[in-house]
Amino acid sequence: MRTEPKTILYFLWHYYEPIQELFDAQSRDGYIRKETLKEICGRHGHDIEGKLTEYKILKNVNTDYEFRTVFYGLLEFIMNEFKPMLPETIEKYHHSISELFRKIRKGVHEEKFILMQRLTDLTSETRDFSEGVENNTLKLLAKTRELKANMEKVDYRDKIRKASEWIEYYILPMNKILDIHHTSSIANKLFEIANFANEKRLLVSEEQTRQAFEKLYYFLLQTNDDLLRQSKILTNELLPLIERIRTESIILSGFIEFLKDPFDVPVPQMLKTSRDMVYNRHMELNATEFWEQFERVEKVYINEAGSGKPAWLFDREAYKDKLDKSLPVEDFFDFLGTEWNEKQEVFDEEKFFAFTTLLFEEDLKLEFPDKSSQHRIRTENMTYRVPKIKVDKNGIF
Amino acid sequence: MEYSKYHKTIVQSLLDGKFLLRNEPEFIELREKEEFYSEFFKASFDYELKVTTDYSYLISSETSEITSRDICIFFALICYELDRDGKNFIDELNYAEFEISQVENYFANSAYIDLIHSNKQLKDKDSRKNFINMLSRRSIIEKRSEEKFTFTPAYKVFIDFARDLARKRMEEQQPTA
Numbered sequence: 285m286r287t288e289p290k291t292i293l294y295f296l297w298h299y300y301e302p303i304q305e306l307f308d309a310q311s312r313d314g315y316i317r318k319e320t321l322k323e324i325c326g327r328h329g330h331d332i333e334g335k336l337t338e339y340k341i342l343k344n345v346n347t348d349y350e351f352r353t354v355f356y357g358l359l360e361f362i363m364n365e366f367k368p369m370l371p372e373t374i375e376k377y378h379h380s381i382s383e384l385f386r387k388i389r390k391g392v393h394e395e396k397f398i399l400m401q402r403l404t405d406l407t408s409e410t411r412d413f414s415e416g417v418e419n420n421t422l423k424l425l426a427k428t429r430e431l432k433a434n435m436e437k438v439d440y441r442d443k444i445r446k447a448s449e450w451i452e453y454y455i456l457p458m459n460k461i462l463d464i465h466h467t468s469s470i471a472n473k474l475f476e477i478a479n480f481a482n483e484k485r486l487l488v489s490e491e492q493t494r495q496a497f498e499k500l501y502y503f504l505l506q507t508n509d510d511l512l513r514q515s516k517i518l519t520n521e522l523l524p525l526i527e528r529i530r531t532e533s534i535i536l537s538g539f540i541e542f543l544k545d546p547f548d549v550p551v552p553q554m555l556k557t558s559r560d561m562v563y564n565r566h567m568e569l570n571a572t573e574f575w576e577q578f579e580r581v582e583k584v585y586i587n588e589a590g591s592g593k594p595a596w597l598f599d600r601e602a603y604k605d606k607l608d609k610s611l612p613v614e615d616f617f618d619f620l621g622t623e624w625n626e627k628q629e630v631f632d633e634e635k636f637f638a639f640t641t642l643l644f645e646e647d648l649k650l651e652f653p654d655k656s657s658q659h660r661i662r663t664e665n666m667t668y669r670v671p672k673i674k675v676d677k678n679g680i681f
Numbered sequence: 682m683e684y685s686k687y688h689k690t691i692v693q694s695l696l697d698g699k700f701l702l703r704n705e706p707e708f709i710e711l712r713e714k715e716e717f718y719s720e721f722f723k724a725s726f727d728y729e730l731k732v733t734t735d736y737s738y739l740i741s742s743e744t745s746e747i748t749s750r751d752i753c754i755f756f757a758l759i760c761y762e763l764d765r766d767g768k769n770f771i772d773e774l775n776y777a778e779f780e781i782s783q784v785e786n787y788f789a790n791s792a793y794i795d796l797i798h799s800n801k802q803l804k805d806k807d808s809r810k811n812f813i814n815m816l817s818r819r820s821i822i823e824k825r826s827e828e829k830f831t832f833t834p835a836y837k838v839f840i841d842f843a844r845d846l847a848r849k850r851m852e853e854q855q856p857t858a
Contacts, residue, residue: 433767531844532771536764538843539757541850543793546757551749552842553740555728557698 302328307359316349366419371457377413378470421514440537447530462515478504598638612676632664649678700820700835701737735834751802756839762787774832
């Protein structure tokens with residue numbers, strides 16, 4: 285007994301998840317293994333194997349299964365999961381459409397019902413062709429965008445390969461099929477048929493035939509518009525996008541190859557500049573090197589007072605010796621004046637008092653012959669009044 | 682012979698290792714007198730003048746290989762990171778304005794961090810700042826501010842280098858008949 289259509293549709297709706305998985309399995313492997321069917325159904329807790337064959341959704345292929353074409357097409361359509369067809373597969377429509385057109389043109393005045401049938405078939409074939417092209421374009425566009433986003437982290441080299449394959453096997457042949465200016469293209473053939481239908485819809489006297497041609501004409505106009513849109517998507521979006529993927533992937537592959545060992549690859553030649561600007565990154569280093577050569581190795585002492593005058597040191601022994609040799613000295617400060625005049629140096633307070641300390645040496649005997657008689661001694665900043673002091677050797681030593 | 686008013690700038694810029702770019706009057710002048718300038722640089726300095734539709738520059742046999750290699754590494758890293766960031770790196774190099782902080786971020790989080798650390802011109806933030814200034818002096822980038830820059834068409838030299846390298850490697854790997 286034939287199953288009710290609603291029952292089949294309800295079945296598909298109710299068991300959609302396992303059916304979807306079976307569809308994926310067939311799309312992936314080309315058929316559904318018996319074990320895969322059991323595993324998928326088991327996982328969802330359903331025993332639907334019998335129903336799937338009873339409703340003629342699946343058919344046996346040896347011991348395995350596959351979807352019947354009509355169901356596979358339906359699932360493909362509702363899931364929008366088309367496999368792009370090879371353009372040579374689409375090309376078959378060129379032959380069938382051309383043949384139907386040839387027969388229509390030849391038998392336009394022959395048996396009417398055959399002509400009507402041929403016109404209907406021509407419409408159907410054209411529709412299939414147009415849908416095939418549309419599905420292919422959409423699918424390729426989706427796949428290309430997927431490849432571009434690289435969600436599956438496809439290696440750059442694989443990206444180049446895929447992009448190149450799609451260009452070579454799908455996009456360029458599709459473009460050829462849709463090129464209306466190419467005499468052997470299907471688009472060109474449809475354009476020719478549209479012109480013919482246009483002529484007939486105006487010239488044929490028989491009403492029903494005229495209407496059929498008119499219907500075909502408007503259908504072909506619509507189809508040509510659709511095909512033109514597909515062609516534009518191919519040339520304006522798909523081809524540049526996929527070319528871009530290919531180019532970018534090649535460049536990235538190159539850079540990744542380079543980064544593997546950047547010192548093993550000859551790089552582009554450039555001019556070697558010799559000028560060192562003050563903002564050159566080596567400038568600091570060069571300047572440091574320059575200054576370092578002036579650095580003194582030996583120790584230096586810096587007078588922090590910063591007077592710039594060398595410190596005067598009193599060489600007590602030398603002066604004592606000199607005084608001893610001149611003894612007895614009648615007037616100590618007179619001796620001091622003579623001594624200092626010979627040196628012709630600035631005579632300041634420090635020197636005056638330093639010399640005066642010689643008088644306190646224990647081996648000297650001091651005498652003050654005339655206390656009222658005083659000398660004036662000028663130093664750099666002061667004038668001192670000093671008595672006459674006679675100095676002689678102390679008799680004890 | 683009468684020299685053009687751009688003669689001095691053309692010669693000086695190219696000898697400084699700069700790229701002359703398609704939008705500059707010097708470049709237009711150079712392209713018009715390409716033959717003269719090719720001979721001029723060859724005879725005067727033994728330098729080769731490269732002129733494309735987008736840029737022009739000098740090369741010498743005594744090449745600045747370290748600089749060129751570091752620039753290639755810089756571009757390789759930028760393109761790789763832009764792609765990883767989900768961007769079309771060719772579009773970005775062509776049209777986008779880059780922020781130094783964005784470049785710094787790419788370098789700091791790069792998978793090639795060992796290579797970066799071992800490179801004198803790229804190893805840290807200060808080195809990279811100097812490096813970016815060098816790119817600016819050579820007209821490989823154009824500074825829009827202290828923090829922003831765009832790439833000039835000179836980037837194509839390094840993109841072409843990567844493309845040629847990839848093709849060469851693919852040819853090498855193809856089985857010989």
